[in-house]
Amino acid sequence: MIFIENEGVTNPFLNLALEEYILRNFDHGNDYLLFYVNEPSIIIGRNQNTLEEINHKYVEEKNIHVVRRISGGGAVYHDFGNLNFSFITDYDVKSLNNFRKFTEPVIKVLNKMGVPAELKGRNDIVANDKKISGNAQFSSVKRMFSHGTLLLDSDLSEVSNALNVKMSKIESKGHKSVRSRVANINEFLSEKLKVEEFRKQILKGLYEDRPNFETYKLTPEEWKGVHQLKDEKYSQWDWNYGKSPKFNIHRTKRFPIGEIDVRIFVEKGHIENLKIYGDFFGKDPVSNIEEKLQGIRYDLASIKEALQEFEMKLYFGDISKEEFVNLIFGADEL
Structure with a gap:
């Protein structure tokens, strides 16, 4: 395992660019660990409709950054009280959506610190049933990462102020509000920690289990590539x-794998345009499905035929083709 030193960068556009740069450019066969802390920001999931996820007026007033990441899942709020971790490894089909594999080392360290942390649901680390970490994944053909938040001392009121959290998500978790279902790790520690000390303790705990840990600092040329990716992608409105x-x-519809939200423009009985949103996790881009359905007749048989070659698990997780087709056509409503 090689620990990448991000050199104190707190710009979320740059930190997300750094994560993707490592994924796409660093040596295959090596595992990397990246930590970063972001300035107040909303990090949007790859397949989400940004304008529907944020409280736009509040975000503008408070100058909160809004950045889309390349992994799936839902929108999250970051600030200086939140530590983000990312394990970057070779792609392995057994690791895809296997959040237990990547969160286990972190949970083990938290347990040693006295935090009653455990993995629960799809991708959350909880303590006494309150969420202290959300996790997401991205995979390319050869590489992948699994990353997550660690809420140490975040301003949790800002989560509900800055995000438009859907009631279906709150209700599915059996809580009455965003604030009631999240907690800071400091609430479970005998002595409250600052993020920098917390970072040191988590890193030390991970080092103990992996004696071959190395630390690496990017070269000026590599940082140049990270800045270029930030400028060309992560800083762009589009x-x-x-x-x-x-x-x-x-x-x-909300499935066990997350919410899938489909917007379809049908004209003269044909699908002229289709867009899929949601907080699901999948390996392959849903744009493949969107493009395949464009121009076909909007009837059940045509949709089924067009999607015959697609394996839904690669796009959304564990749902059947029939469930997805029924959602598009509204067959459940008939």
């Missing part, structure tokens, strides 16, 4: 917000 599509059919 990447972070994108254009909301015209639609006349809207179908949404």
Whole structure:
């Protein structure tokens, strides 16, 4: 395992660019660990509709950064009281959506610190049933990362102020509000920690289990590549917000793997445009499905035929093709 020193960068555009740069450019066969802390920001999941996830007026007033990441899952709030970790490894089908594998070392360290942490649900680390960490993944053909938050001393009131959290998500977790279902790790420690000390303790705990740990600092040339990726992608409005599509059919459903939200524009009986949103996790881009359905007739048989070659698990996780087709066509409503 090689620990990448991000040299105190707190710019979320740059930190997300750094994570992707490592994934795509560093040696295959090596495992990397990255820690970073972001200035107040909302980090949007790859497949989400940004304008529907944020409280736009509040975000503008408070000058909160809004950045889209390349992994799936839901929108999260970051600030100086939150530590982010990322394990970057070779792609392995057994590791995809296997959050236990990547969170286990972190949970072990938290337990040693006296935090009653455990993995629960799809991708959350909880303590006494309150969420202290959310996790997400991204995979390319050869590489992948699994990353997560660690809420140490975040301003939890800002989570509900800055985000438009959907009631379906709150209700599915059996809580009445965002604040009631999240907690800071400091609430479970006998002595409260600052983020820098917490970072040291987590890193020390991870080192103890892996004696071959190395620390690496990027070269000036590598940082140049990171800045270029930030400028060309993560700082761009089209990447972070994108254009909301015209639609006349809207179908949404929360599955065990997350919410899938489909916007369809149908004209003269054919699908002219289709956009898929959601907080699901998948390996392959849903744009493949969107492009395949464009131009076909909006009927059950045509949709089924067009999607015949697709394995839904690669795009959304564990749902069947029939469930997805029924969502698009509204067959459950018939």
